[in-house]
Amino acid sequence: MSTEELKYDPKNMVFRRLGNSGLRVPLFSLGGWLTLGGTVTGVKDIIKTAFDAGINMFDTAERYANGKSELEMGRVLRELNIRRSDLIISTKIFFGTDTSGPNSTGLSRKHIIEGTRASLARLGLDYVDVLFAHRPDPTVPIEETVRAFNFLIDQGLTFYWATSEWSAREIEEAHQVAGRLGLAGPVAEQCQHHMFHRERPEAEYAPLYARYGMGTTTWSSLASGLLTGKYNDGIPEESRFNKHSEDSKFKKAVQELESPEGKEKIRKIRELTKLANEELQTTPAALALAWVAASPNTSTVILGASSPEQVLENLKALEVLPRLTPEIMEKIEAILGNKPAGPQTFVRTALDGGRKAFY
Template sequence: MSQIMLCNLANTSNAGNDTNNNVNTNSSMEDDDSYTLPTIYRVRAPIASLDCMEEFNGGVSASTTQQSTKEQLLSACLSAQGQRSQPSPGIRYRNLGKSGLRVSNVGLGTWTTFGGIGGCNNEEAAEAVVALAYDSGINVFDLSEAHSGHRAETELGRILLRRGWRRSSYIVTTKIYWNTKSEGRGLSRKHIIESVQTSLARLQLSYIDIVMIHKVDPMCPMEEIVRAMNYVISKGWVMYWGTSRWTPVEIMEAYTNCRQFNCVTPIVEQAEYHLFYRDKPELYMPELYNKIGVGLMAWSTVTIGMVSSKSEDCGMSLLSRSSYKNKYSSFSWTEDETQSLYKEGRRDVATQEVNWKDKNPDEEPRKYSDKFRDVCALAERLGCSFGQLAIAWSLKNESVQCLLLGASTIEQLYESLQSLQLIPKLNTNMMNEIERILENKPSRPPMISTLALR
């Protein structure tokens, strides 16, 4: 009977555009109790298989295919209204953490789209980037008042209102930023509730999908933070909450308090991850996922568009304005430094200076420059840029459920999306070659017996 059902489903799907055949088939199956309606398969999110990537270049020349695909993507963002087309090759959908929320494997980080220097010149250009991301299958739009201020939420809200997309078809994430230089600083219950309400007003939305706590406030008890987040979720203003730039110890403390006070637990940690910073995402985040269900949303200096992805420009500029304060944010900018440089109009400094004073003496800049050069050479062999290779390499890590991409132009976003087609090329031999170049695979320190310390 199961074989007959499968044949009936296949025949029904092959009927395709023939309306008469569909009517006859459906009517003939009305009396069959064992028949399952095929419509239950149509409600699933469209998932593009990676198997079609090799066929993507088959039959026609690669340049012709790439040009036609580019024209389709660029023309998609010009339509004022319309439904989302099929996702770009390589776009896949995964559960964020151990929640039921399905996110695309790449999201749009709006730092450079709505941000300061290097961002879009006008709202029309920003809307074109957002539209191209949506039409390509991206359903995650990440915001942060720490990076692009209130302007990002206001402009994204206007774009979403004009486009009229179904609210269930996209996910908006924003951050509550703890800033010691702000008058309304801290993560008190008052600050969290007021921040959520103002974000809703700027976005012109009835709810926010994910609100992330951007850094821990050492002056605020963890119990107050988790209770406040549980309150805004119970009110329906927020669906989920997560963390950004938290240490594993802090995430575990928040989870423990949530369990103790019967509050909603965080589902995601947003962390930095790239070729030269791997410890936290590769060692600690998989453990947090397996133990308490916290997923990983990653970003890097290349993917958010702060550094040129061209091979000739790659080098020490990737580690620009790095704040090597601890092992969990060793390659991250501090927001205060970046904002001050943007206000002064010194993006060249923000993307080229390197601070090595706090780095391990054994890790000299010369060694990193050699690794950059070797990685760039490998990217040229693969026929891609350094930025595209970095994106594909990050997505090879199964712990990364969503990688944030940044773009100030539709051409830049298109180039980043093309990196998804590199993932099948990064086989075991290629990944081993990258490991030989980097020589920075993280490993846990050996266990030391307490008896040996006596």
């Protein structure tokens, strides 16, 4: 363990509020699904590189590597000796690490509280900054779930709670219950958002952005690496699709690549690669990440990285972001051709020009 405290320098990192909360989070954060828990080596170097580059938010979950991700993150942060107040740590509760008991998973008051305490023990922390409900739980009354997360806030075990992979209806219900009880509702939603997955984050959640100021912490913004362009000419040996070939998620992704729809995606990515290289002098990965970050509803884009070099490559998106002019964005939309439709106004127009519909 380092005896000298590692000080935080934000460098050129952009910060946004996490939803409508007062918490400022870096526009790019680091996730621990593939990075932590034994999947890759050199975890300490990856986290230190991210921190040195201005990333001070790190996301994990009790489910990742069956708790090993939290253990590894806690170990590395202790070894780096980073001041706790300089860090934003988030984890997610739902799946548990031992599914043998009837209450060892889900969003009952029992598992939310016990699972969070177990996560904190693995992380070696007194609290996490943000605690996500990793999935909705229709088997538990929503009031019980809302009260349990607020109990943890009152106890100082987390500062904010949020959702992950919830529908707009489920998030709305949580807000309605929280409002009725005078409790804190979820401040953000951790959702998949990339150039080929847009309907939920851009259309379904639109009323929540307008009504509650909800923000998103996006994952898979490179579509499991597809938007890096490295699959444009086949599947490389060193790619995660080969490294994790037994994982059902990646098996399905490979099958989809070989389908007519998958081939059409590759065609579009080749065009995006050309646009990135010729007009922005950057990589398709940096373009794809900057594109997600350009949404005003994005609070932070969660990066996945298997090496320190990959962290720095992904952070080139910070340089691309201010160059995403309306003209460039229009060219991207023309290539993608999949922009979700906005709400129907039934020929009604806004009374004050420039303002959009309320959702």
